[in-house]
Amino acid sequence: MKKITFLLAAMFLLASAKTNAQDDAKRECTIKYNLFKGDFQSKKYEEAYTNWIYLMDNCQDLSVNIYKLGSTLAEDVRKDPVLAKRVYEQRLQYFPNDNPAKLHSDYATYLLDNELASDDVVFSILEKGYTIDPTKMGVKNLYIYFQGVTDRNKDTNPQKVFDTYDDVVESVSSKLEGYAAKLKELSKDSVANKRLIHAYSTNSRALGTVEGGLDNIISEIATCKRLIPIYNRDFEENKSNAVWLKRSVSRMFNKDCQEDPLYQKLVRAYAEASPSPEAYSFLASVLEDNGDTAGANEMREKSFDLETDPLKKAKYKLKFAESARSRGQLSRARSLAREALKFNPNYGKAYLFIARLYQSSVNNCGENEFEKRMVYVAALNQAQRAASVDPSISASASSYIRSYRGNVPSSKVVFTAGVTPGSNYTIKCWIGETVRVPSN
Numbered sequence: 001m002k003k004i005t006f007l008l009a010a011m012f013l014l015a016s017a018k019t020n021a022q023d024d025a026k027r028e029c030t031i032k033y034n035l036f037k038g039d040f041q042s043k044k045y046e047e048a049y050t051n052w053i054y055l056m057d058n059c060q061d062l063s064v065n066i067y068k069l070g071s072t073l074a075e076d077v078r079k080d081p082v083l084a085k086r087v088y089e090q091r092l093q094y095f096p097n098d099n100p101a102k103l104h105s106d107y108a109t110y111l112l113d114n115e116l117a118s119d120d121v122v123f124s125i126l127e128k129g130y131t132i133d134p135t136k137m138g139v140k141n142l143y144i145y146f147q148g149v150t151d152r153n154k155d156t157n158p159q160k161v162f163d164t165y166d167d168v169v170e171s172v173s174s175k176l177e178g179y180a181a182k183l184k185e186l187s188k189d190s191v192a193n194k195r196l197i198h199a200y201s202t203n204s205r206a207l208g209t210v211e212g213g214l215d216n217i218i219s220e221i222a223t224c225k226r227l228i229p230i231y232n233r234d235f236e237e238n239k240s241n242a243v244w245l246k247r248s249v250s251r252m253f254n255k256d257c258q259e260d261p262l263y264q265k266l267v268r269a270y271a272e273a274s275p276s277p278e279a280y281s282f283l284a285s286v287l288e289d290n291g292d293t294a295g296a297n298e299m300r301e302k303s304f305d306l307e308t309d310p311l312k313k314a315k316y317k318l319k320f321a322e323s324a325r326s327r328g329q330l331s332r333a334r335s336l337a338r339e340a341l342k343f344n345p346n347y348g349k350a351y352l353f354i355a356r357l358y359q360s361s362v363n364n365c366g367e368n369e370f371e372k373r374m375v376y377v378a379a380l381n382q383a384q385r386a387a388s389v390d391p392s393i394s395a396s397a398s399s400y401i402r403s404y405r406g407n408v409p410s411s412k413v414v415f416t417a418g419v420t421p422g423s424n425y426t427i428k429c430w431i432g433e434t435v436r437v438p439s440n
Contacts, residue, residue: 029059067091101136104129201391208392224257242274314344348390355382365429370417373409380404
C-alpha cells in the first residue's frame, strides 16, 4: 500500500513539474512575443530579430503575427530567401486557415520574384491557392495559373482549360460587378468617397487587364474547329447540365460559331434546363436567325423583364445590340447600346461597342478622305468616354484610342477640305453625329 502511495505521489510530482514547465514555456513565449512586437513597431528591427527567432523556434503556434510581421524581417530587413521561405512554410503549417488562398498566392509571388523555385513548384502552390479561393489570389497570379493550366492541358484535355477559364472569368466578373455597383453609388463629394473611388477604380483596372489577358490565352485554342467536336461529343452527357450548357453557349457565341447547327441545339437545351433571363436572351438570337422576328422580340422582352439587376439588364441590352450588329442593323445596334447605358452609365463596353460600330462604317459614311477620317473622330470620342467611365476596360480602350487618334484628319487634310478647325461637323449616313473638327 505504501509503495502504491509513493508511486502515485511520484506521478503527481512529475505531472506537476511538467505542467509547471509548460506554464513557464508559455510565459517565456508571451514575454518574448511582447518584446518582439514592441521592438518591431518601434522599428528596432535588430532587437526584434533576436526575440523573433526564438518565437520561430519555440512558439510557432502562439500568434499569426509572428509570421505576418516576421516576413518583413526576413524579406526586407535581412533579405534572406531561406528564412523567408521558412516564414511562409511555418505559417502554412501552424495557421493553415488564416487567409490561405492569399498566402499561397503571396508565397508563389515571392518564389517567382526571387527565382527560388521551378515553374512546376510555383504552379503547384498557385493551384492550392486557386482551389481554396481564386478571388483571394493576386491579379498577376491568376494569369500565371491559367497560363500553366493551358500549357499543361491544351493538347490533352482542352475542356479543363475551358472550365478553368470559365471559373476564373466568373470570379473576375463577379468582383468587377461588385466594384461597378459601388462606383455607381458613390459621388465625389467627400474625401472618403474619393479614396474609395480610387481604390475601386484601381482594382477594376487590374482585374480588367487580367480578363483581357485570359481572353488572349484562350483565343488560341478556343476556335470553332476545336469547340464543335468537343461539345458534340459531350452534349448527351450534359444536355441537362445548366452550367455546362451556359458556358458552351457563351463560348460559341463569343467565338462566332453560331452558324453551326450545334449552337441552336445547345441554346434550346440551355433554355430548357435553365429557364433564365440569360438563356432567353440567347434563344432570342436563335429565333431571329431562323426568321422568327416576333418570337425573338418576345424572348428578348421576357429575358429583360425577368431580370431585376440594372447592371445585368445593361448586359442583356448590349447582347441584343451585338445580335443586331451581326445582322447588319447598325443603327438599331447603337440604339440598344445606348439603352444599356441608361441602366449602367458606367458601362464602358457599351461605349466601346458604339466606337467599333462607327469604325466599321468609315468607308460607307464618307465620300472623301476628310469625311472618312471624321468618322474616326466620332469613334475616338466614344472610346475616350469608355475609358473615362469604366476603369475595368481602360487597357483595352487605350488601344482603340491610339488607333482612332492616329486616323483623325490631319491639319493638312482639314485645310484641303476647306473646313475650319474647331468647327462642328455632322457625319453622314446612319451615324448622323455632330463632332468637332480637330484643330491640331
